[in-house]
Amino acid sequence: MTVDNDKTAGPEDTPPAGPEAIKAIPVRHYGRYVSAVIAIALLVSVIYAFSQGKINWGAIPDYFFDQRVIDGVLKTLLLTALSMVIGIGGGILLAVMRLSKNPVTSSIAWFYIWFFRGTPVLVQLVVWFNLGLVFTYINLGPIYKDYWSSFMTPLLTALLGLGLNEAAYMAEICRAGLLSVDEGQTEASQALGMSHSRTLRRIVIPQAMRVIVPPTGNEVINMLKTTSLVAVIQYSELFRVTQDIGQTSGAPVEMLFLAAAWYLLLTSVFSVGQYYLERYYARGSSRSLPPTPFQKIKANVLSLGSPRGGNA
């Protein structure tokens, strides 16, 4: 810093005789003041309304790290992770199937996407849960045989319902990503003698990721919230657990707020992770990578320290 100060001290002694800066009276935006006042007033009245309600706010911190709640959070995370694994794996498979030249595989993929995107995920979940009414046994030949009801645990039902539904959405995202890569890239790598699969793996997919990652991050966040639907099929994830606690402890609304706070916390953490992932796949596409939040803070702090800013 001392070196910096010495440097800045030099020009200050002899200020450069630049052109005179314009001094004008700025335009007044009265509408902005009015809209800001209205918005603040509305916000304050909403907060006031909630503070007047008979809500026992103290119950939220009491239960925030309750063992049952933590278990619920972990199960929600597990469900999100596994469903997304099924969704992404299935999505890539379906996208490749849809883009294949074989009319049979591409039609099957089309039909799958049509069906799973066209029906509500809640209905799908309940259907999976109740399939025991039509199948008494599950029989995979010599490998596995059991009663349907003991095979179809709530976790498996939830995974099938959420994962298979997600695969349909991920398929469209992956397809869009693969199609976004310039055809010249495929031609160039084939002209070099690379095979189809190697071209896909080394050249096309890494570039498609730039298009695939942002909507996939969206899907993860969506999935985290959609797991709350699983409460209807007796799987004790976060939402189900907080509802149960709410009923026994006599603070049902407070527990809903608690659940909301946890979901908000988790989605915020995911958003940060998504930022770094996007930054990784942006390499080569822009001339310089955007700074990480940490680098931004560091730059801001340093520029506050020196009066001229730019030096840091």
Place this chain on the structure above:
Amino acid sequence: MTANVTKSDSATAMVKSEGVHKSFGPVEVLKGIDLEVKSGEVFCLIGPSGSGKSTFLRCINHLEKVTSGRLYVDGELVGYRQKGDKLYELKDSEVALKRRDIGMVFQRFNLFPHMTAVENIMEAPIQVKGAKKSDSRDRALELLERVGLSDKAKNYPSQLSGGQQQRVAIARALAMDPKLMLFDEPTSALDPELVGDVLDVMRDLAESGMTMVVVTHEMGFAREVGDSLVFMDGGVVVESGNPRDVLTDPQHERTKSFLSKVL
């Protein structure tokens, strides 16, 4: 001039085209191309846009399938295998194997944007030939030096100018040690100022004895470096011969009117 004569004397055909036709649906782009590119020569294809010169070039490494006729590279049929009087389509892997020996440079460079210059050049030797990483890095740096870009090894394509990108693309093709290089209007997407650098690299390559088929609008390059020249229009070869003869004294009306516009 003497060099040219000795070249063509000892040369055998690297590319041989017999009645090559190519249609895209109902549109016939190539209407019977007969020509021969000798080993070690620089073969220039000129003509108005839409005349089929780029399509023909892409047929040579089977990026486009020939509709009828026969096309040979180094004595072997492109894209097919002949057994008796039957033709068998080659498998993708067999086509890929043949493409290793044919380098191609595109009008729009088509460098891999997610890899640095040196990684672009190393990619194919490692992935296709199974070369060692350290060996191919050394070779890539050597090639970058040859095209005058040793200081740009770690730059991504987006950080390079068009001319620099095209020179990296040439180095990338050379890394596979091809016996034939195809250039598809390599300078058409460049600022006029940058064209010279790319042409210098190509001239260098020609002097080293590489067989080159060049689709170009650079008549100066064709005249100076070219050993043979073909003028194409409407999917047929209108006129061919020594570039200096064709460019200064064209015989056909169509060639005359084309050259009067571009020269």
